[in-house]
Amino acid sequence: DAGVIQSPRHEVTEMGQEVTLRCKPISGHNSLFWYRQTMMRGLELLIYFNNNVPIDDSGMPEDRFSAKMPNASFSTLKIQPSEPRDSAVYFCASSFNGHSYEQYFGPGTRLTVT
Amino acid sequence: KNEVEQSPQNLTAQEGEFITINCSYSVGISALHWLQQHPGGGIVSLFMLSSGKKKHGRLIATINIQEKHSSLHITASHPRDSAVYICAVGGADGLTFGKGTHLIIQP
Numbered sequence: 001d002a003g004v005i006q007s008p009r010h011e012v013t014e015m016g017q018e019v020t021l022r023c024k025p026i027s028g029h030n031s032l033f034w035y036r037q038t039m040m041r042g043l044e045l046l047i048y049f050n051n052n053v054p055i056d057d058s059g060m061p062e063d064r065f066s067a068k069m070p071n072a073s074f075s076t077l078k079i080q081p082s083e084p085r086d087s088a089v090y091f092c093a094s095s096f097n098g099h100s101y102e103q104y105f106g107p108g109t110r111l112t113v114t
Numbered sequence: 115k116n117e118v119e120q121s122p123q124n125l126t127a128q129e130g131e132f133i134t135i136n137c138s139y140s141v142g143i144s145a146l147h148w149l150q151q152h153p154g155g156g157i158v159s160l161f162m163l164s165s166g167k168k169k170h171g172r173l174i175a176t177i178n179i180q181e182k183h184s185s186l187h188i189t190a191s192h193p194r195d196s197a198v199y200i201c202a203v204g205g206a207d208g209l210t211f212g213k214g215t216h217l218i219i220q221p
Contacts, residue, residue: 033209043200043211089155101145103209105157 004106006092012112018080021109024073025094033103034067034077035091043091049075050097082113116141120201120212128220133188135215137201140182147209148175148186149200157200160186191219 005024013019025032034046047057049069057067064083069075079086089110093103117140127133137146148160161168161175163184168175172191177184188195196219202209 035209042213043202043209045209091157093157101147101204102159102162103147104159105149107156110155 004092004094004104006090006106006109008109009107010110010112012114013082014114015083016081017113018078019082019086019111019113021077021090021092021111023075023077023092023106025075025092026096026104027073029094029096029104030072031095031097032069032075033093033095034075035093037089037091037108038087046077046090079111082111084113087111087113116143116203116210118201118203118210118212120215122215123213124216124218126218126220127191129192131191131219133191133195133217133219135186135199135201135217137184137186137212138182139201139203139210142179142182143203145204146177146184147202147204148184149202151198151200151214153197160199188217193219193221195219 004026007022031050033048035043036046037043044059046059047067048055052069052072065079067077089108091108092106095103119138121136146163150158150160163175163177172189174187196217198214198216200214201212204210
């Protein structure tokens with residue numbers, strides 16, 4: 001298996017622009033998680049989906065952030081408009097909730113907003 | 115919301131030393147994870163524990179549910195073990211992370 005795939009790996013954008021991060025979970029996994037990592041706050045859960053349905057989005061910082069999972073093999077995290085304080089590494093992870101809670105992480109997307 | 119505390123924050127040791135990293139949490143959990151993050155940034159799951167002890171090669175993880183405490187041990191440490199080790203608690207509803215322990219093993 002290719003593991004969790006994220007794109008792009010690096011994104012540099014200007015303040016005010018829309019940013020879309022993409023994630024393809026491991027085939028057969030039914031839970032998907034979006035995390036953000038910064039030096040100040042470490043790793044934080046933003047939102048997680050179970051069977052394509054958002055279960056908990058309490059970690060989403062504000063309305064500028066939105067996430068979708070239109071099918072079992074694809075999810076997006078969108079920031080509109082982006083701000084410099086959104087600069088971070090965004091990780092996607094997936095798990096096969098029915099058997100185990102072990103999560104498999106993607107390589108992350110490093111976002112820089114100037 | 116669970117509070118996760120890790121200690122030490124930074125640890126430098128010599129190759130071959132026995133390493134212990136500790137993790138405490140405030141609220142009962144369904145599982146505790148130990149993650150490893152290398153300088154390149156990728157995150158790898160080392161262990162998932164709900165009770166007792168697990169061993170994988172030179173790595174050992176233990177958890178005491180009553181005391182809400184877990185330890186990660188590395189035996190015969192090697193420079194390639196240098197990484198950030200992160201404790202996370204939770205389960206199917208996601209993870210709450212500790213701040214991580216930055217481990218450096220010097221040759």
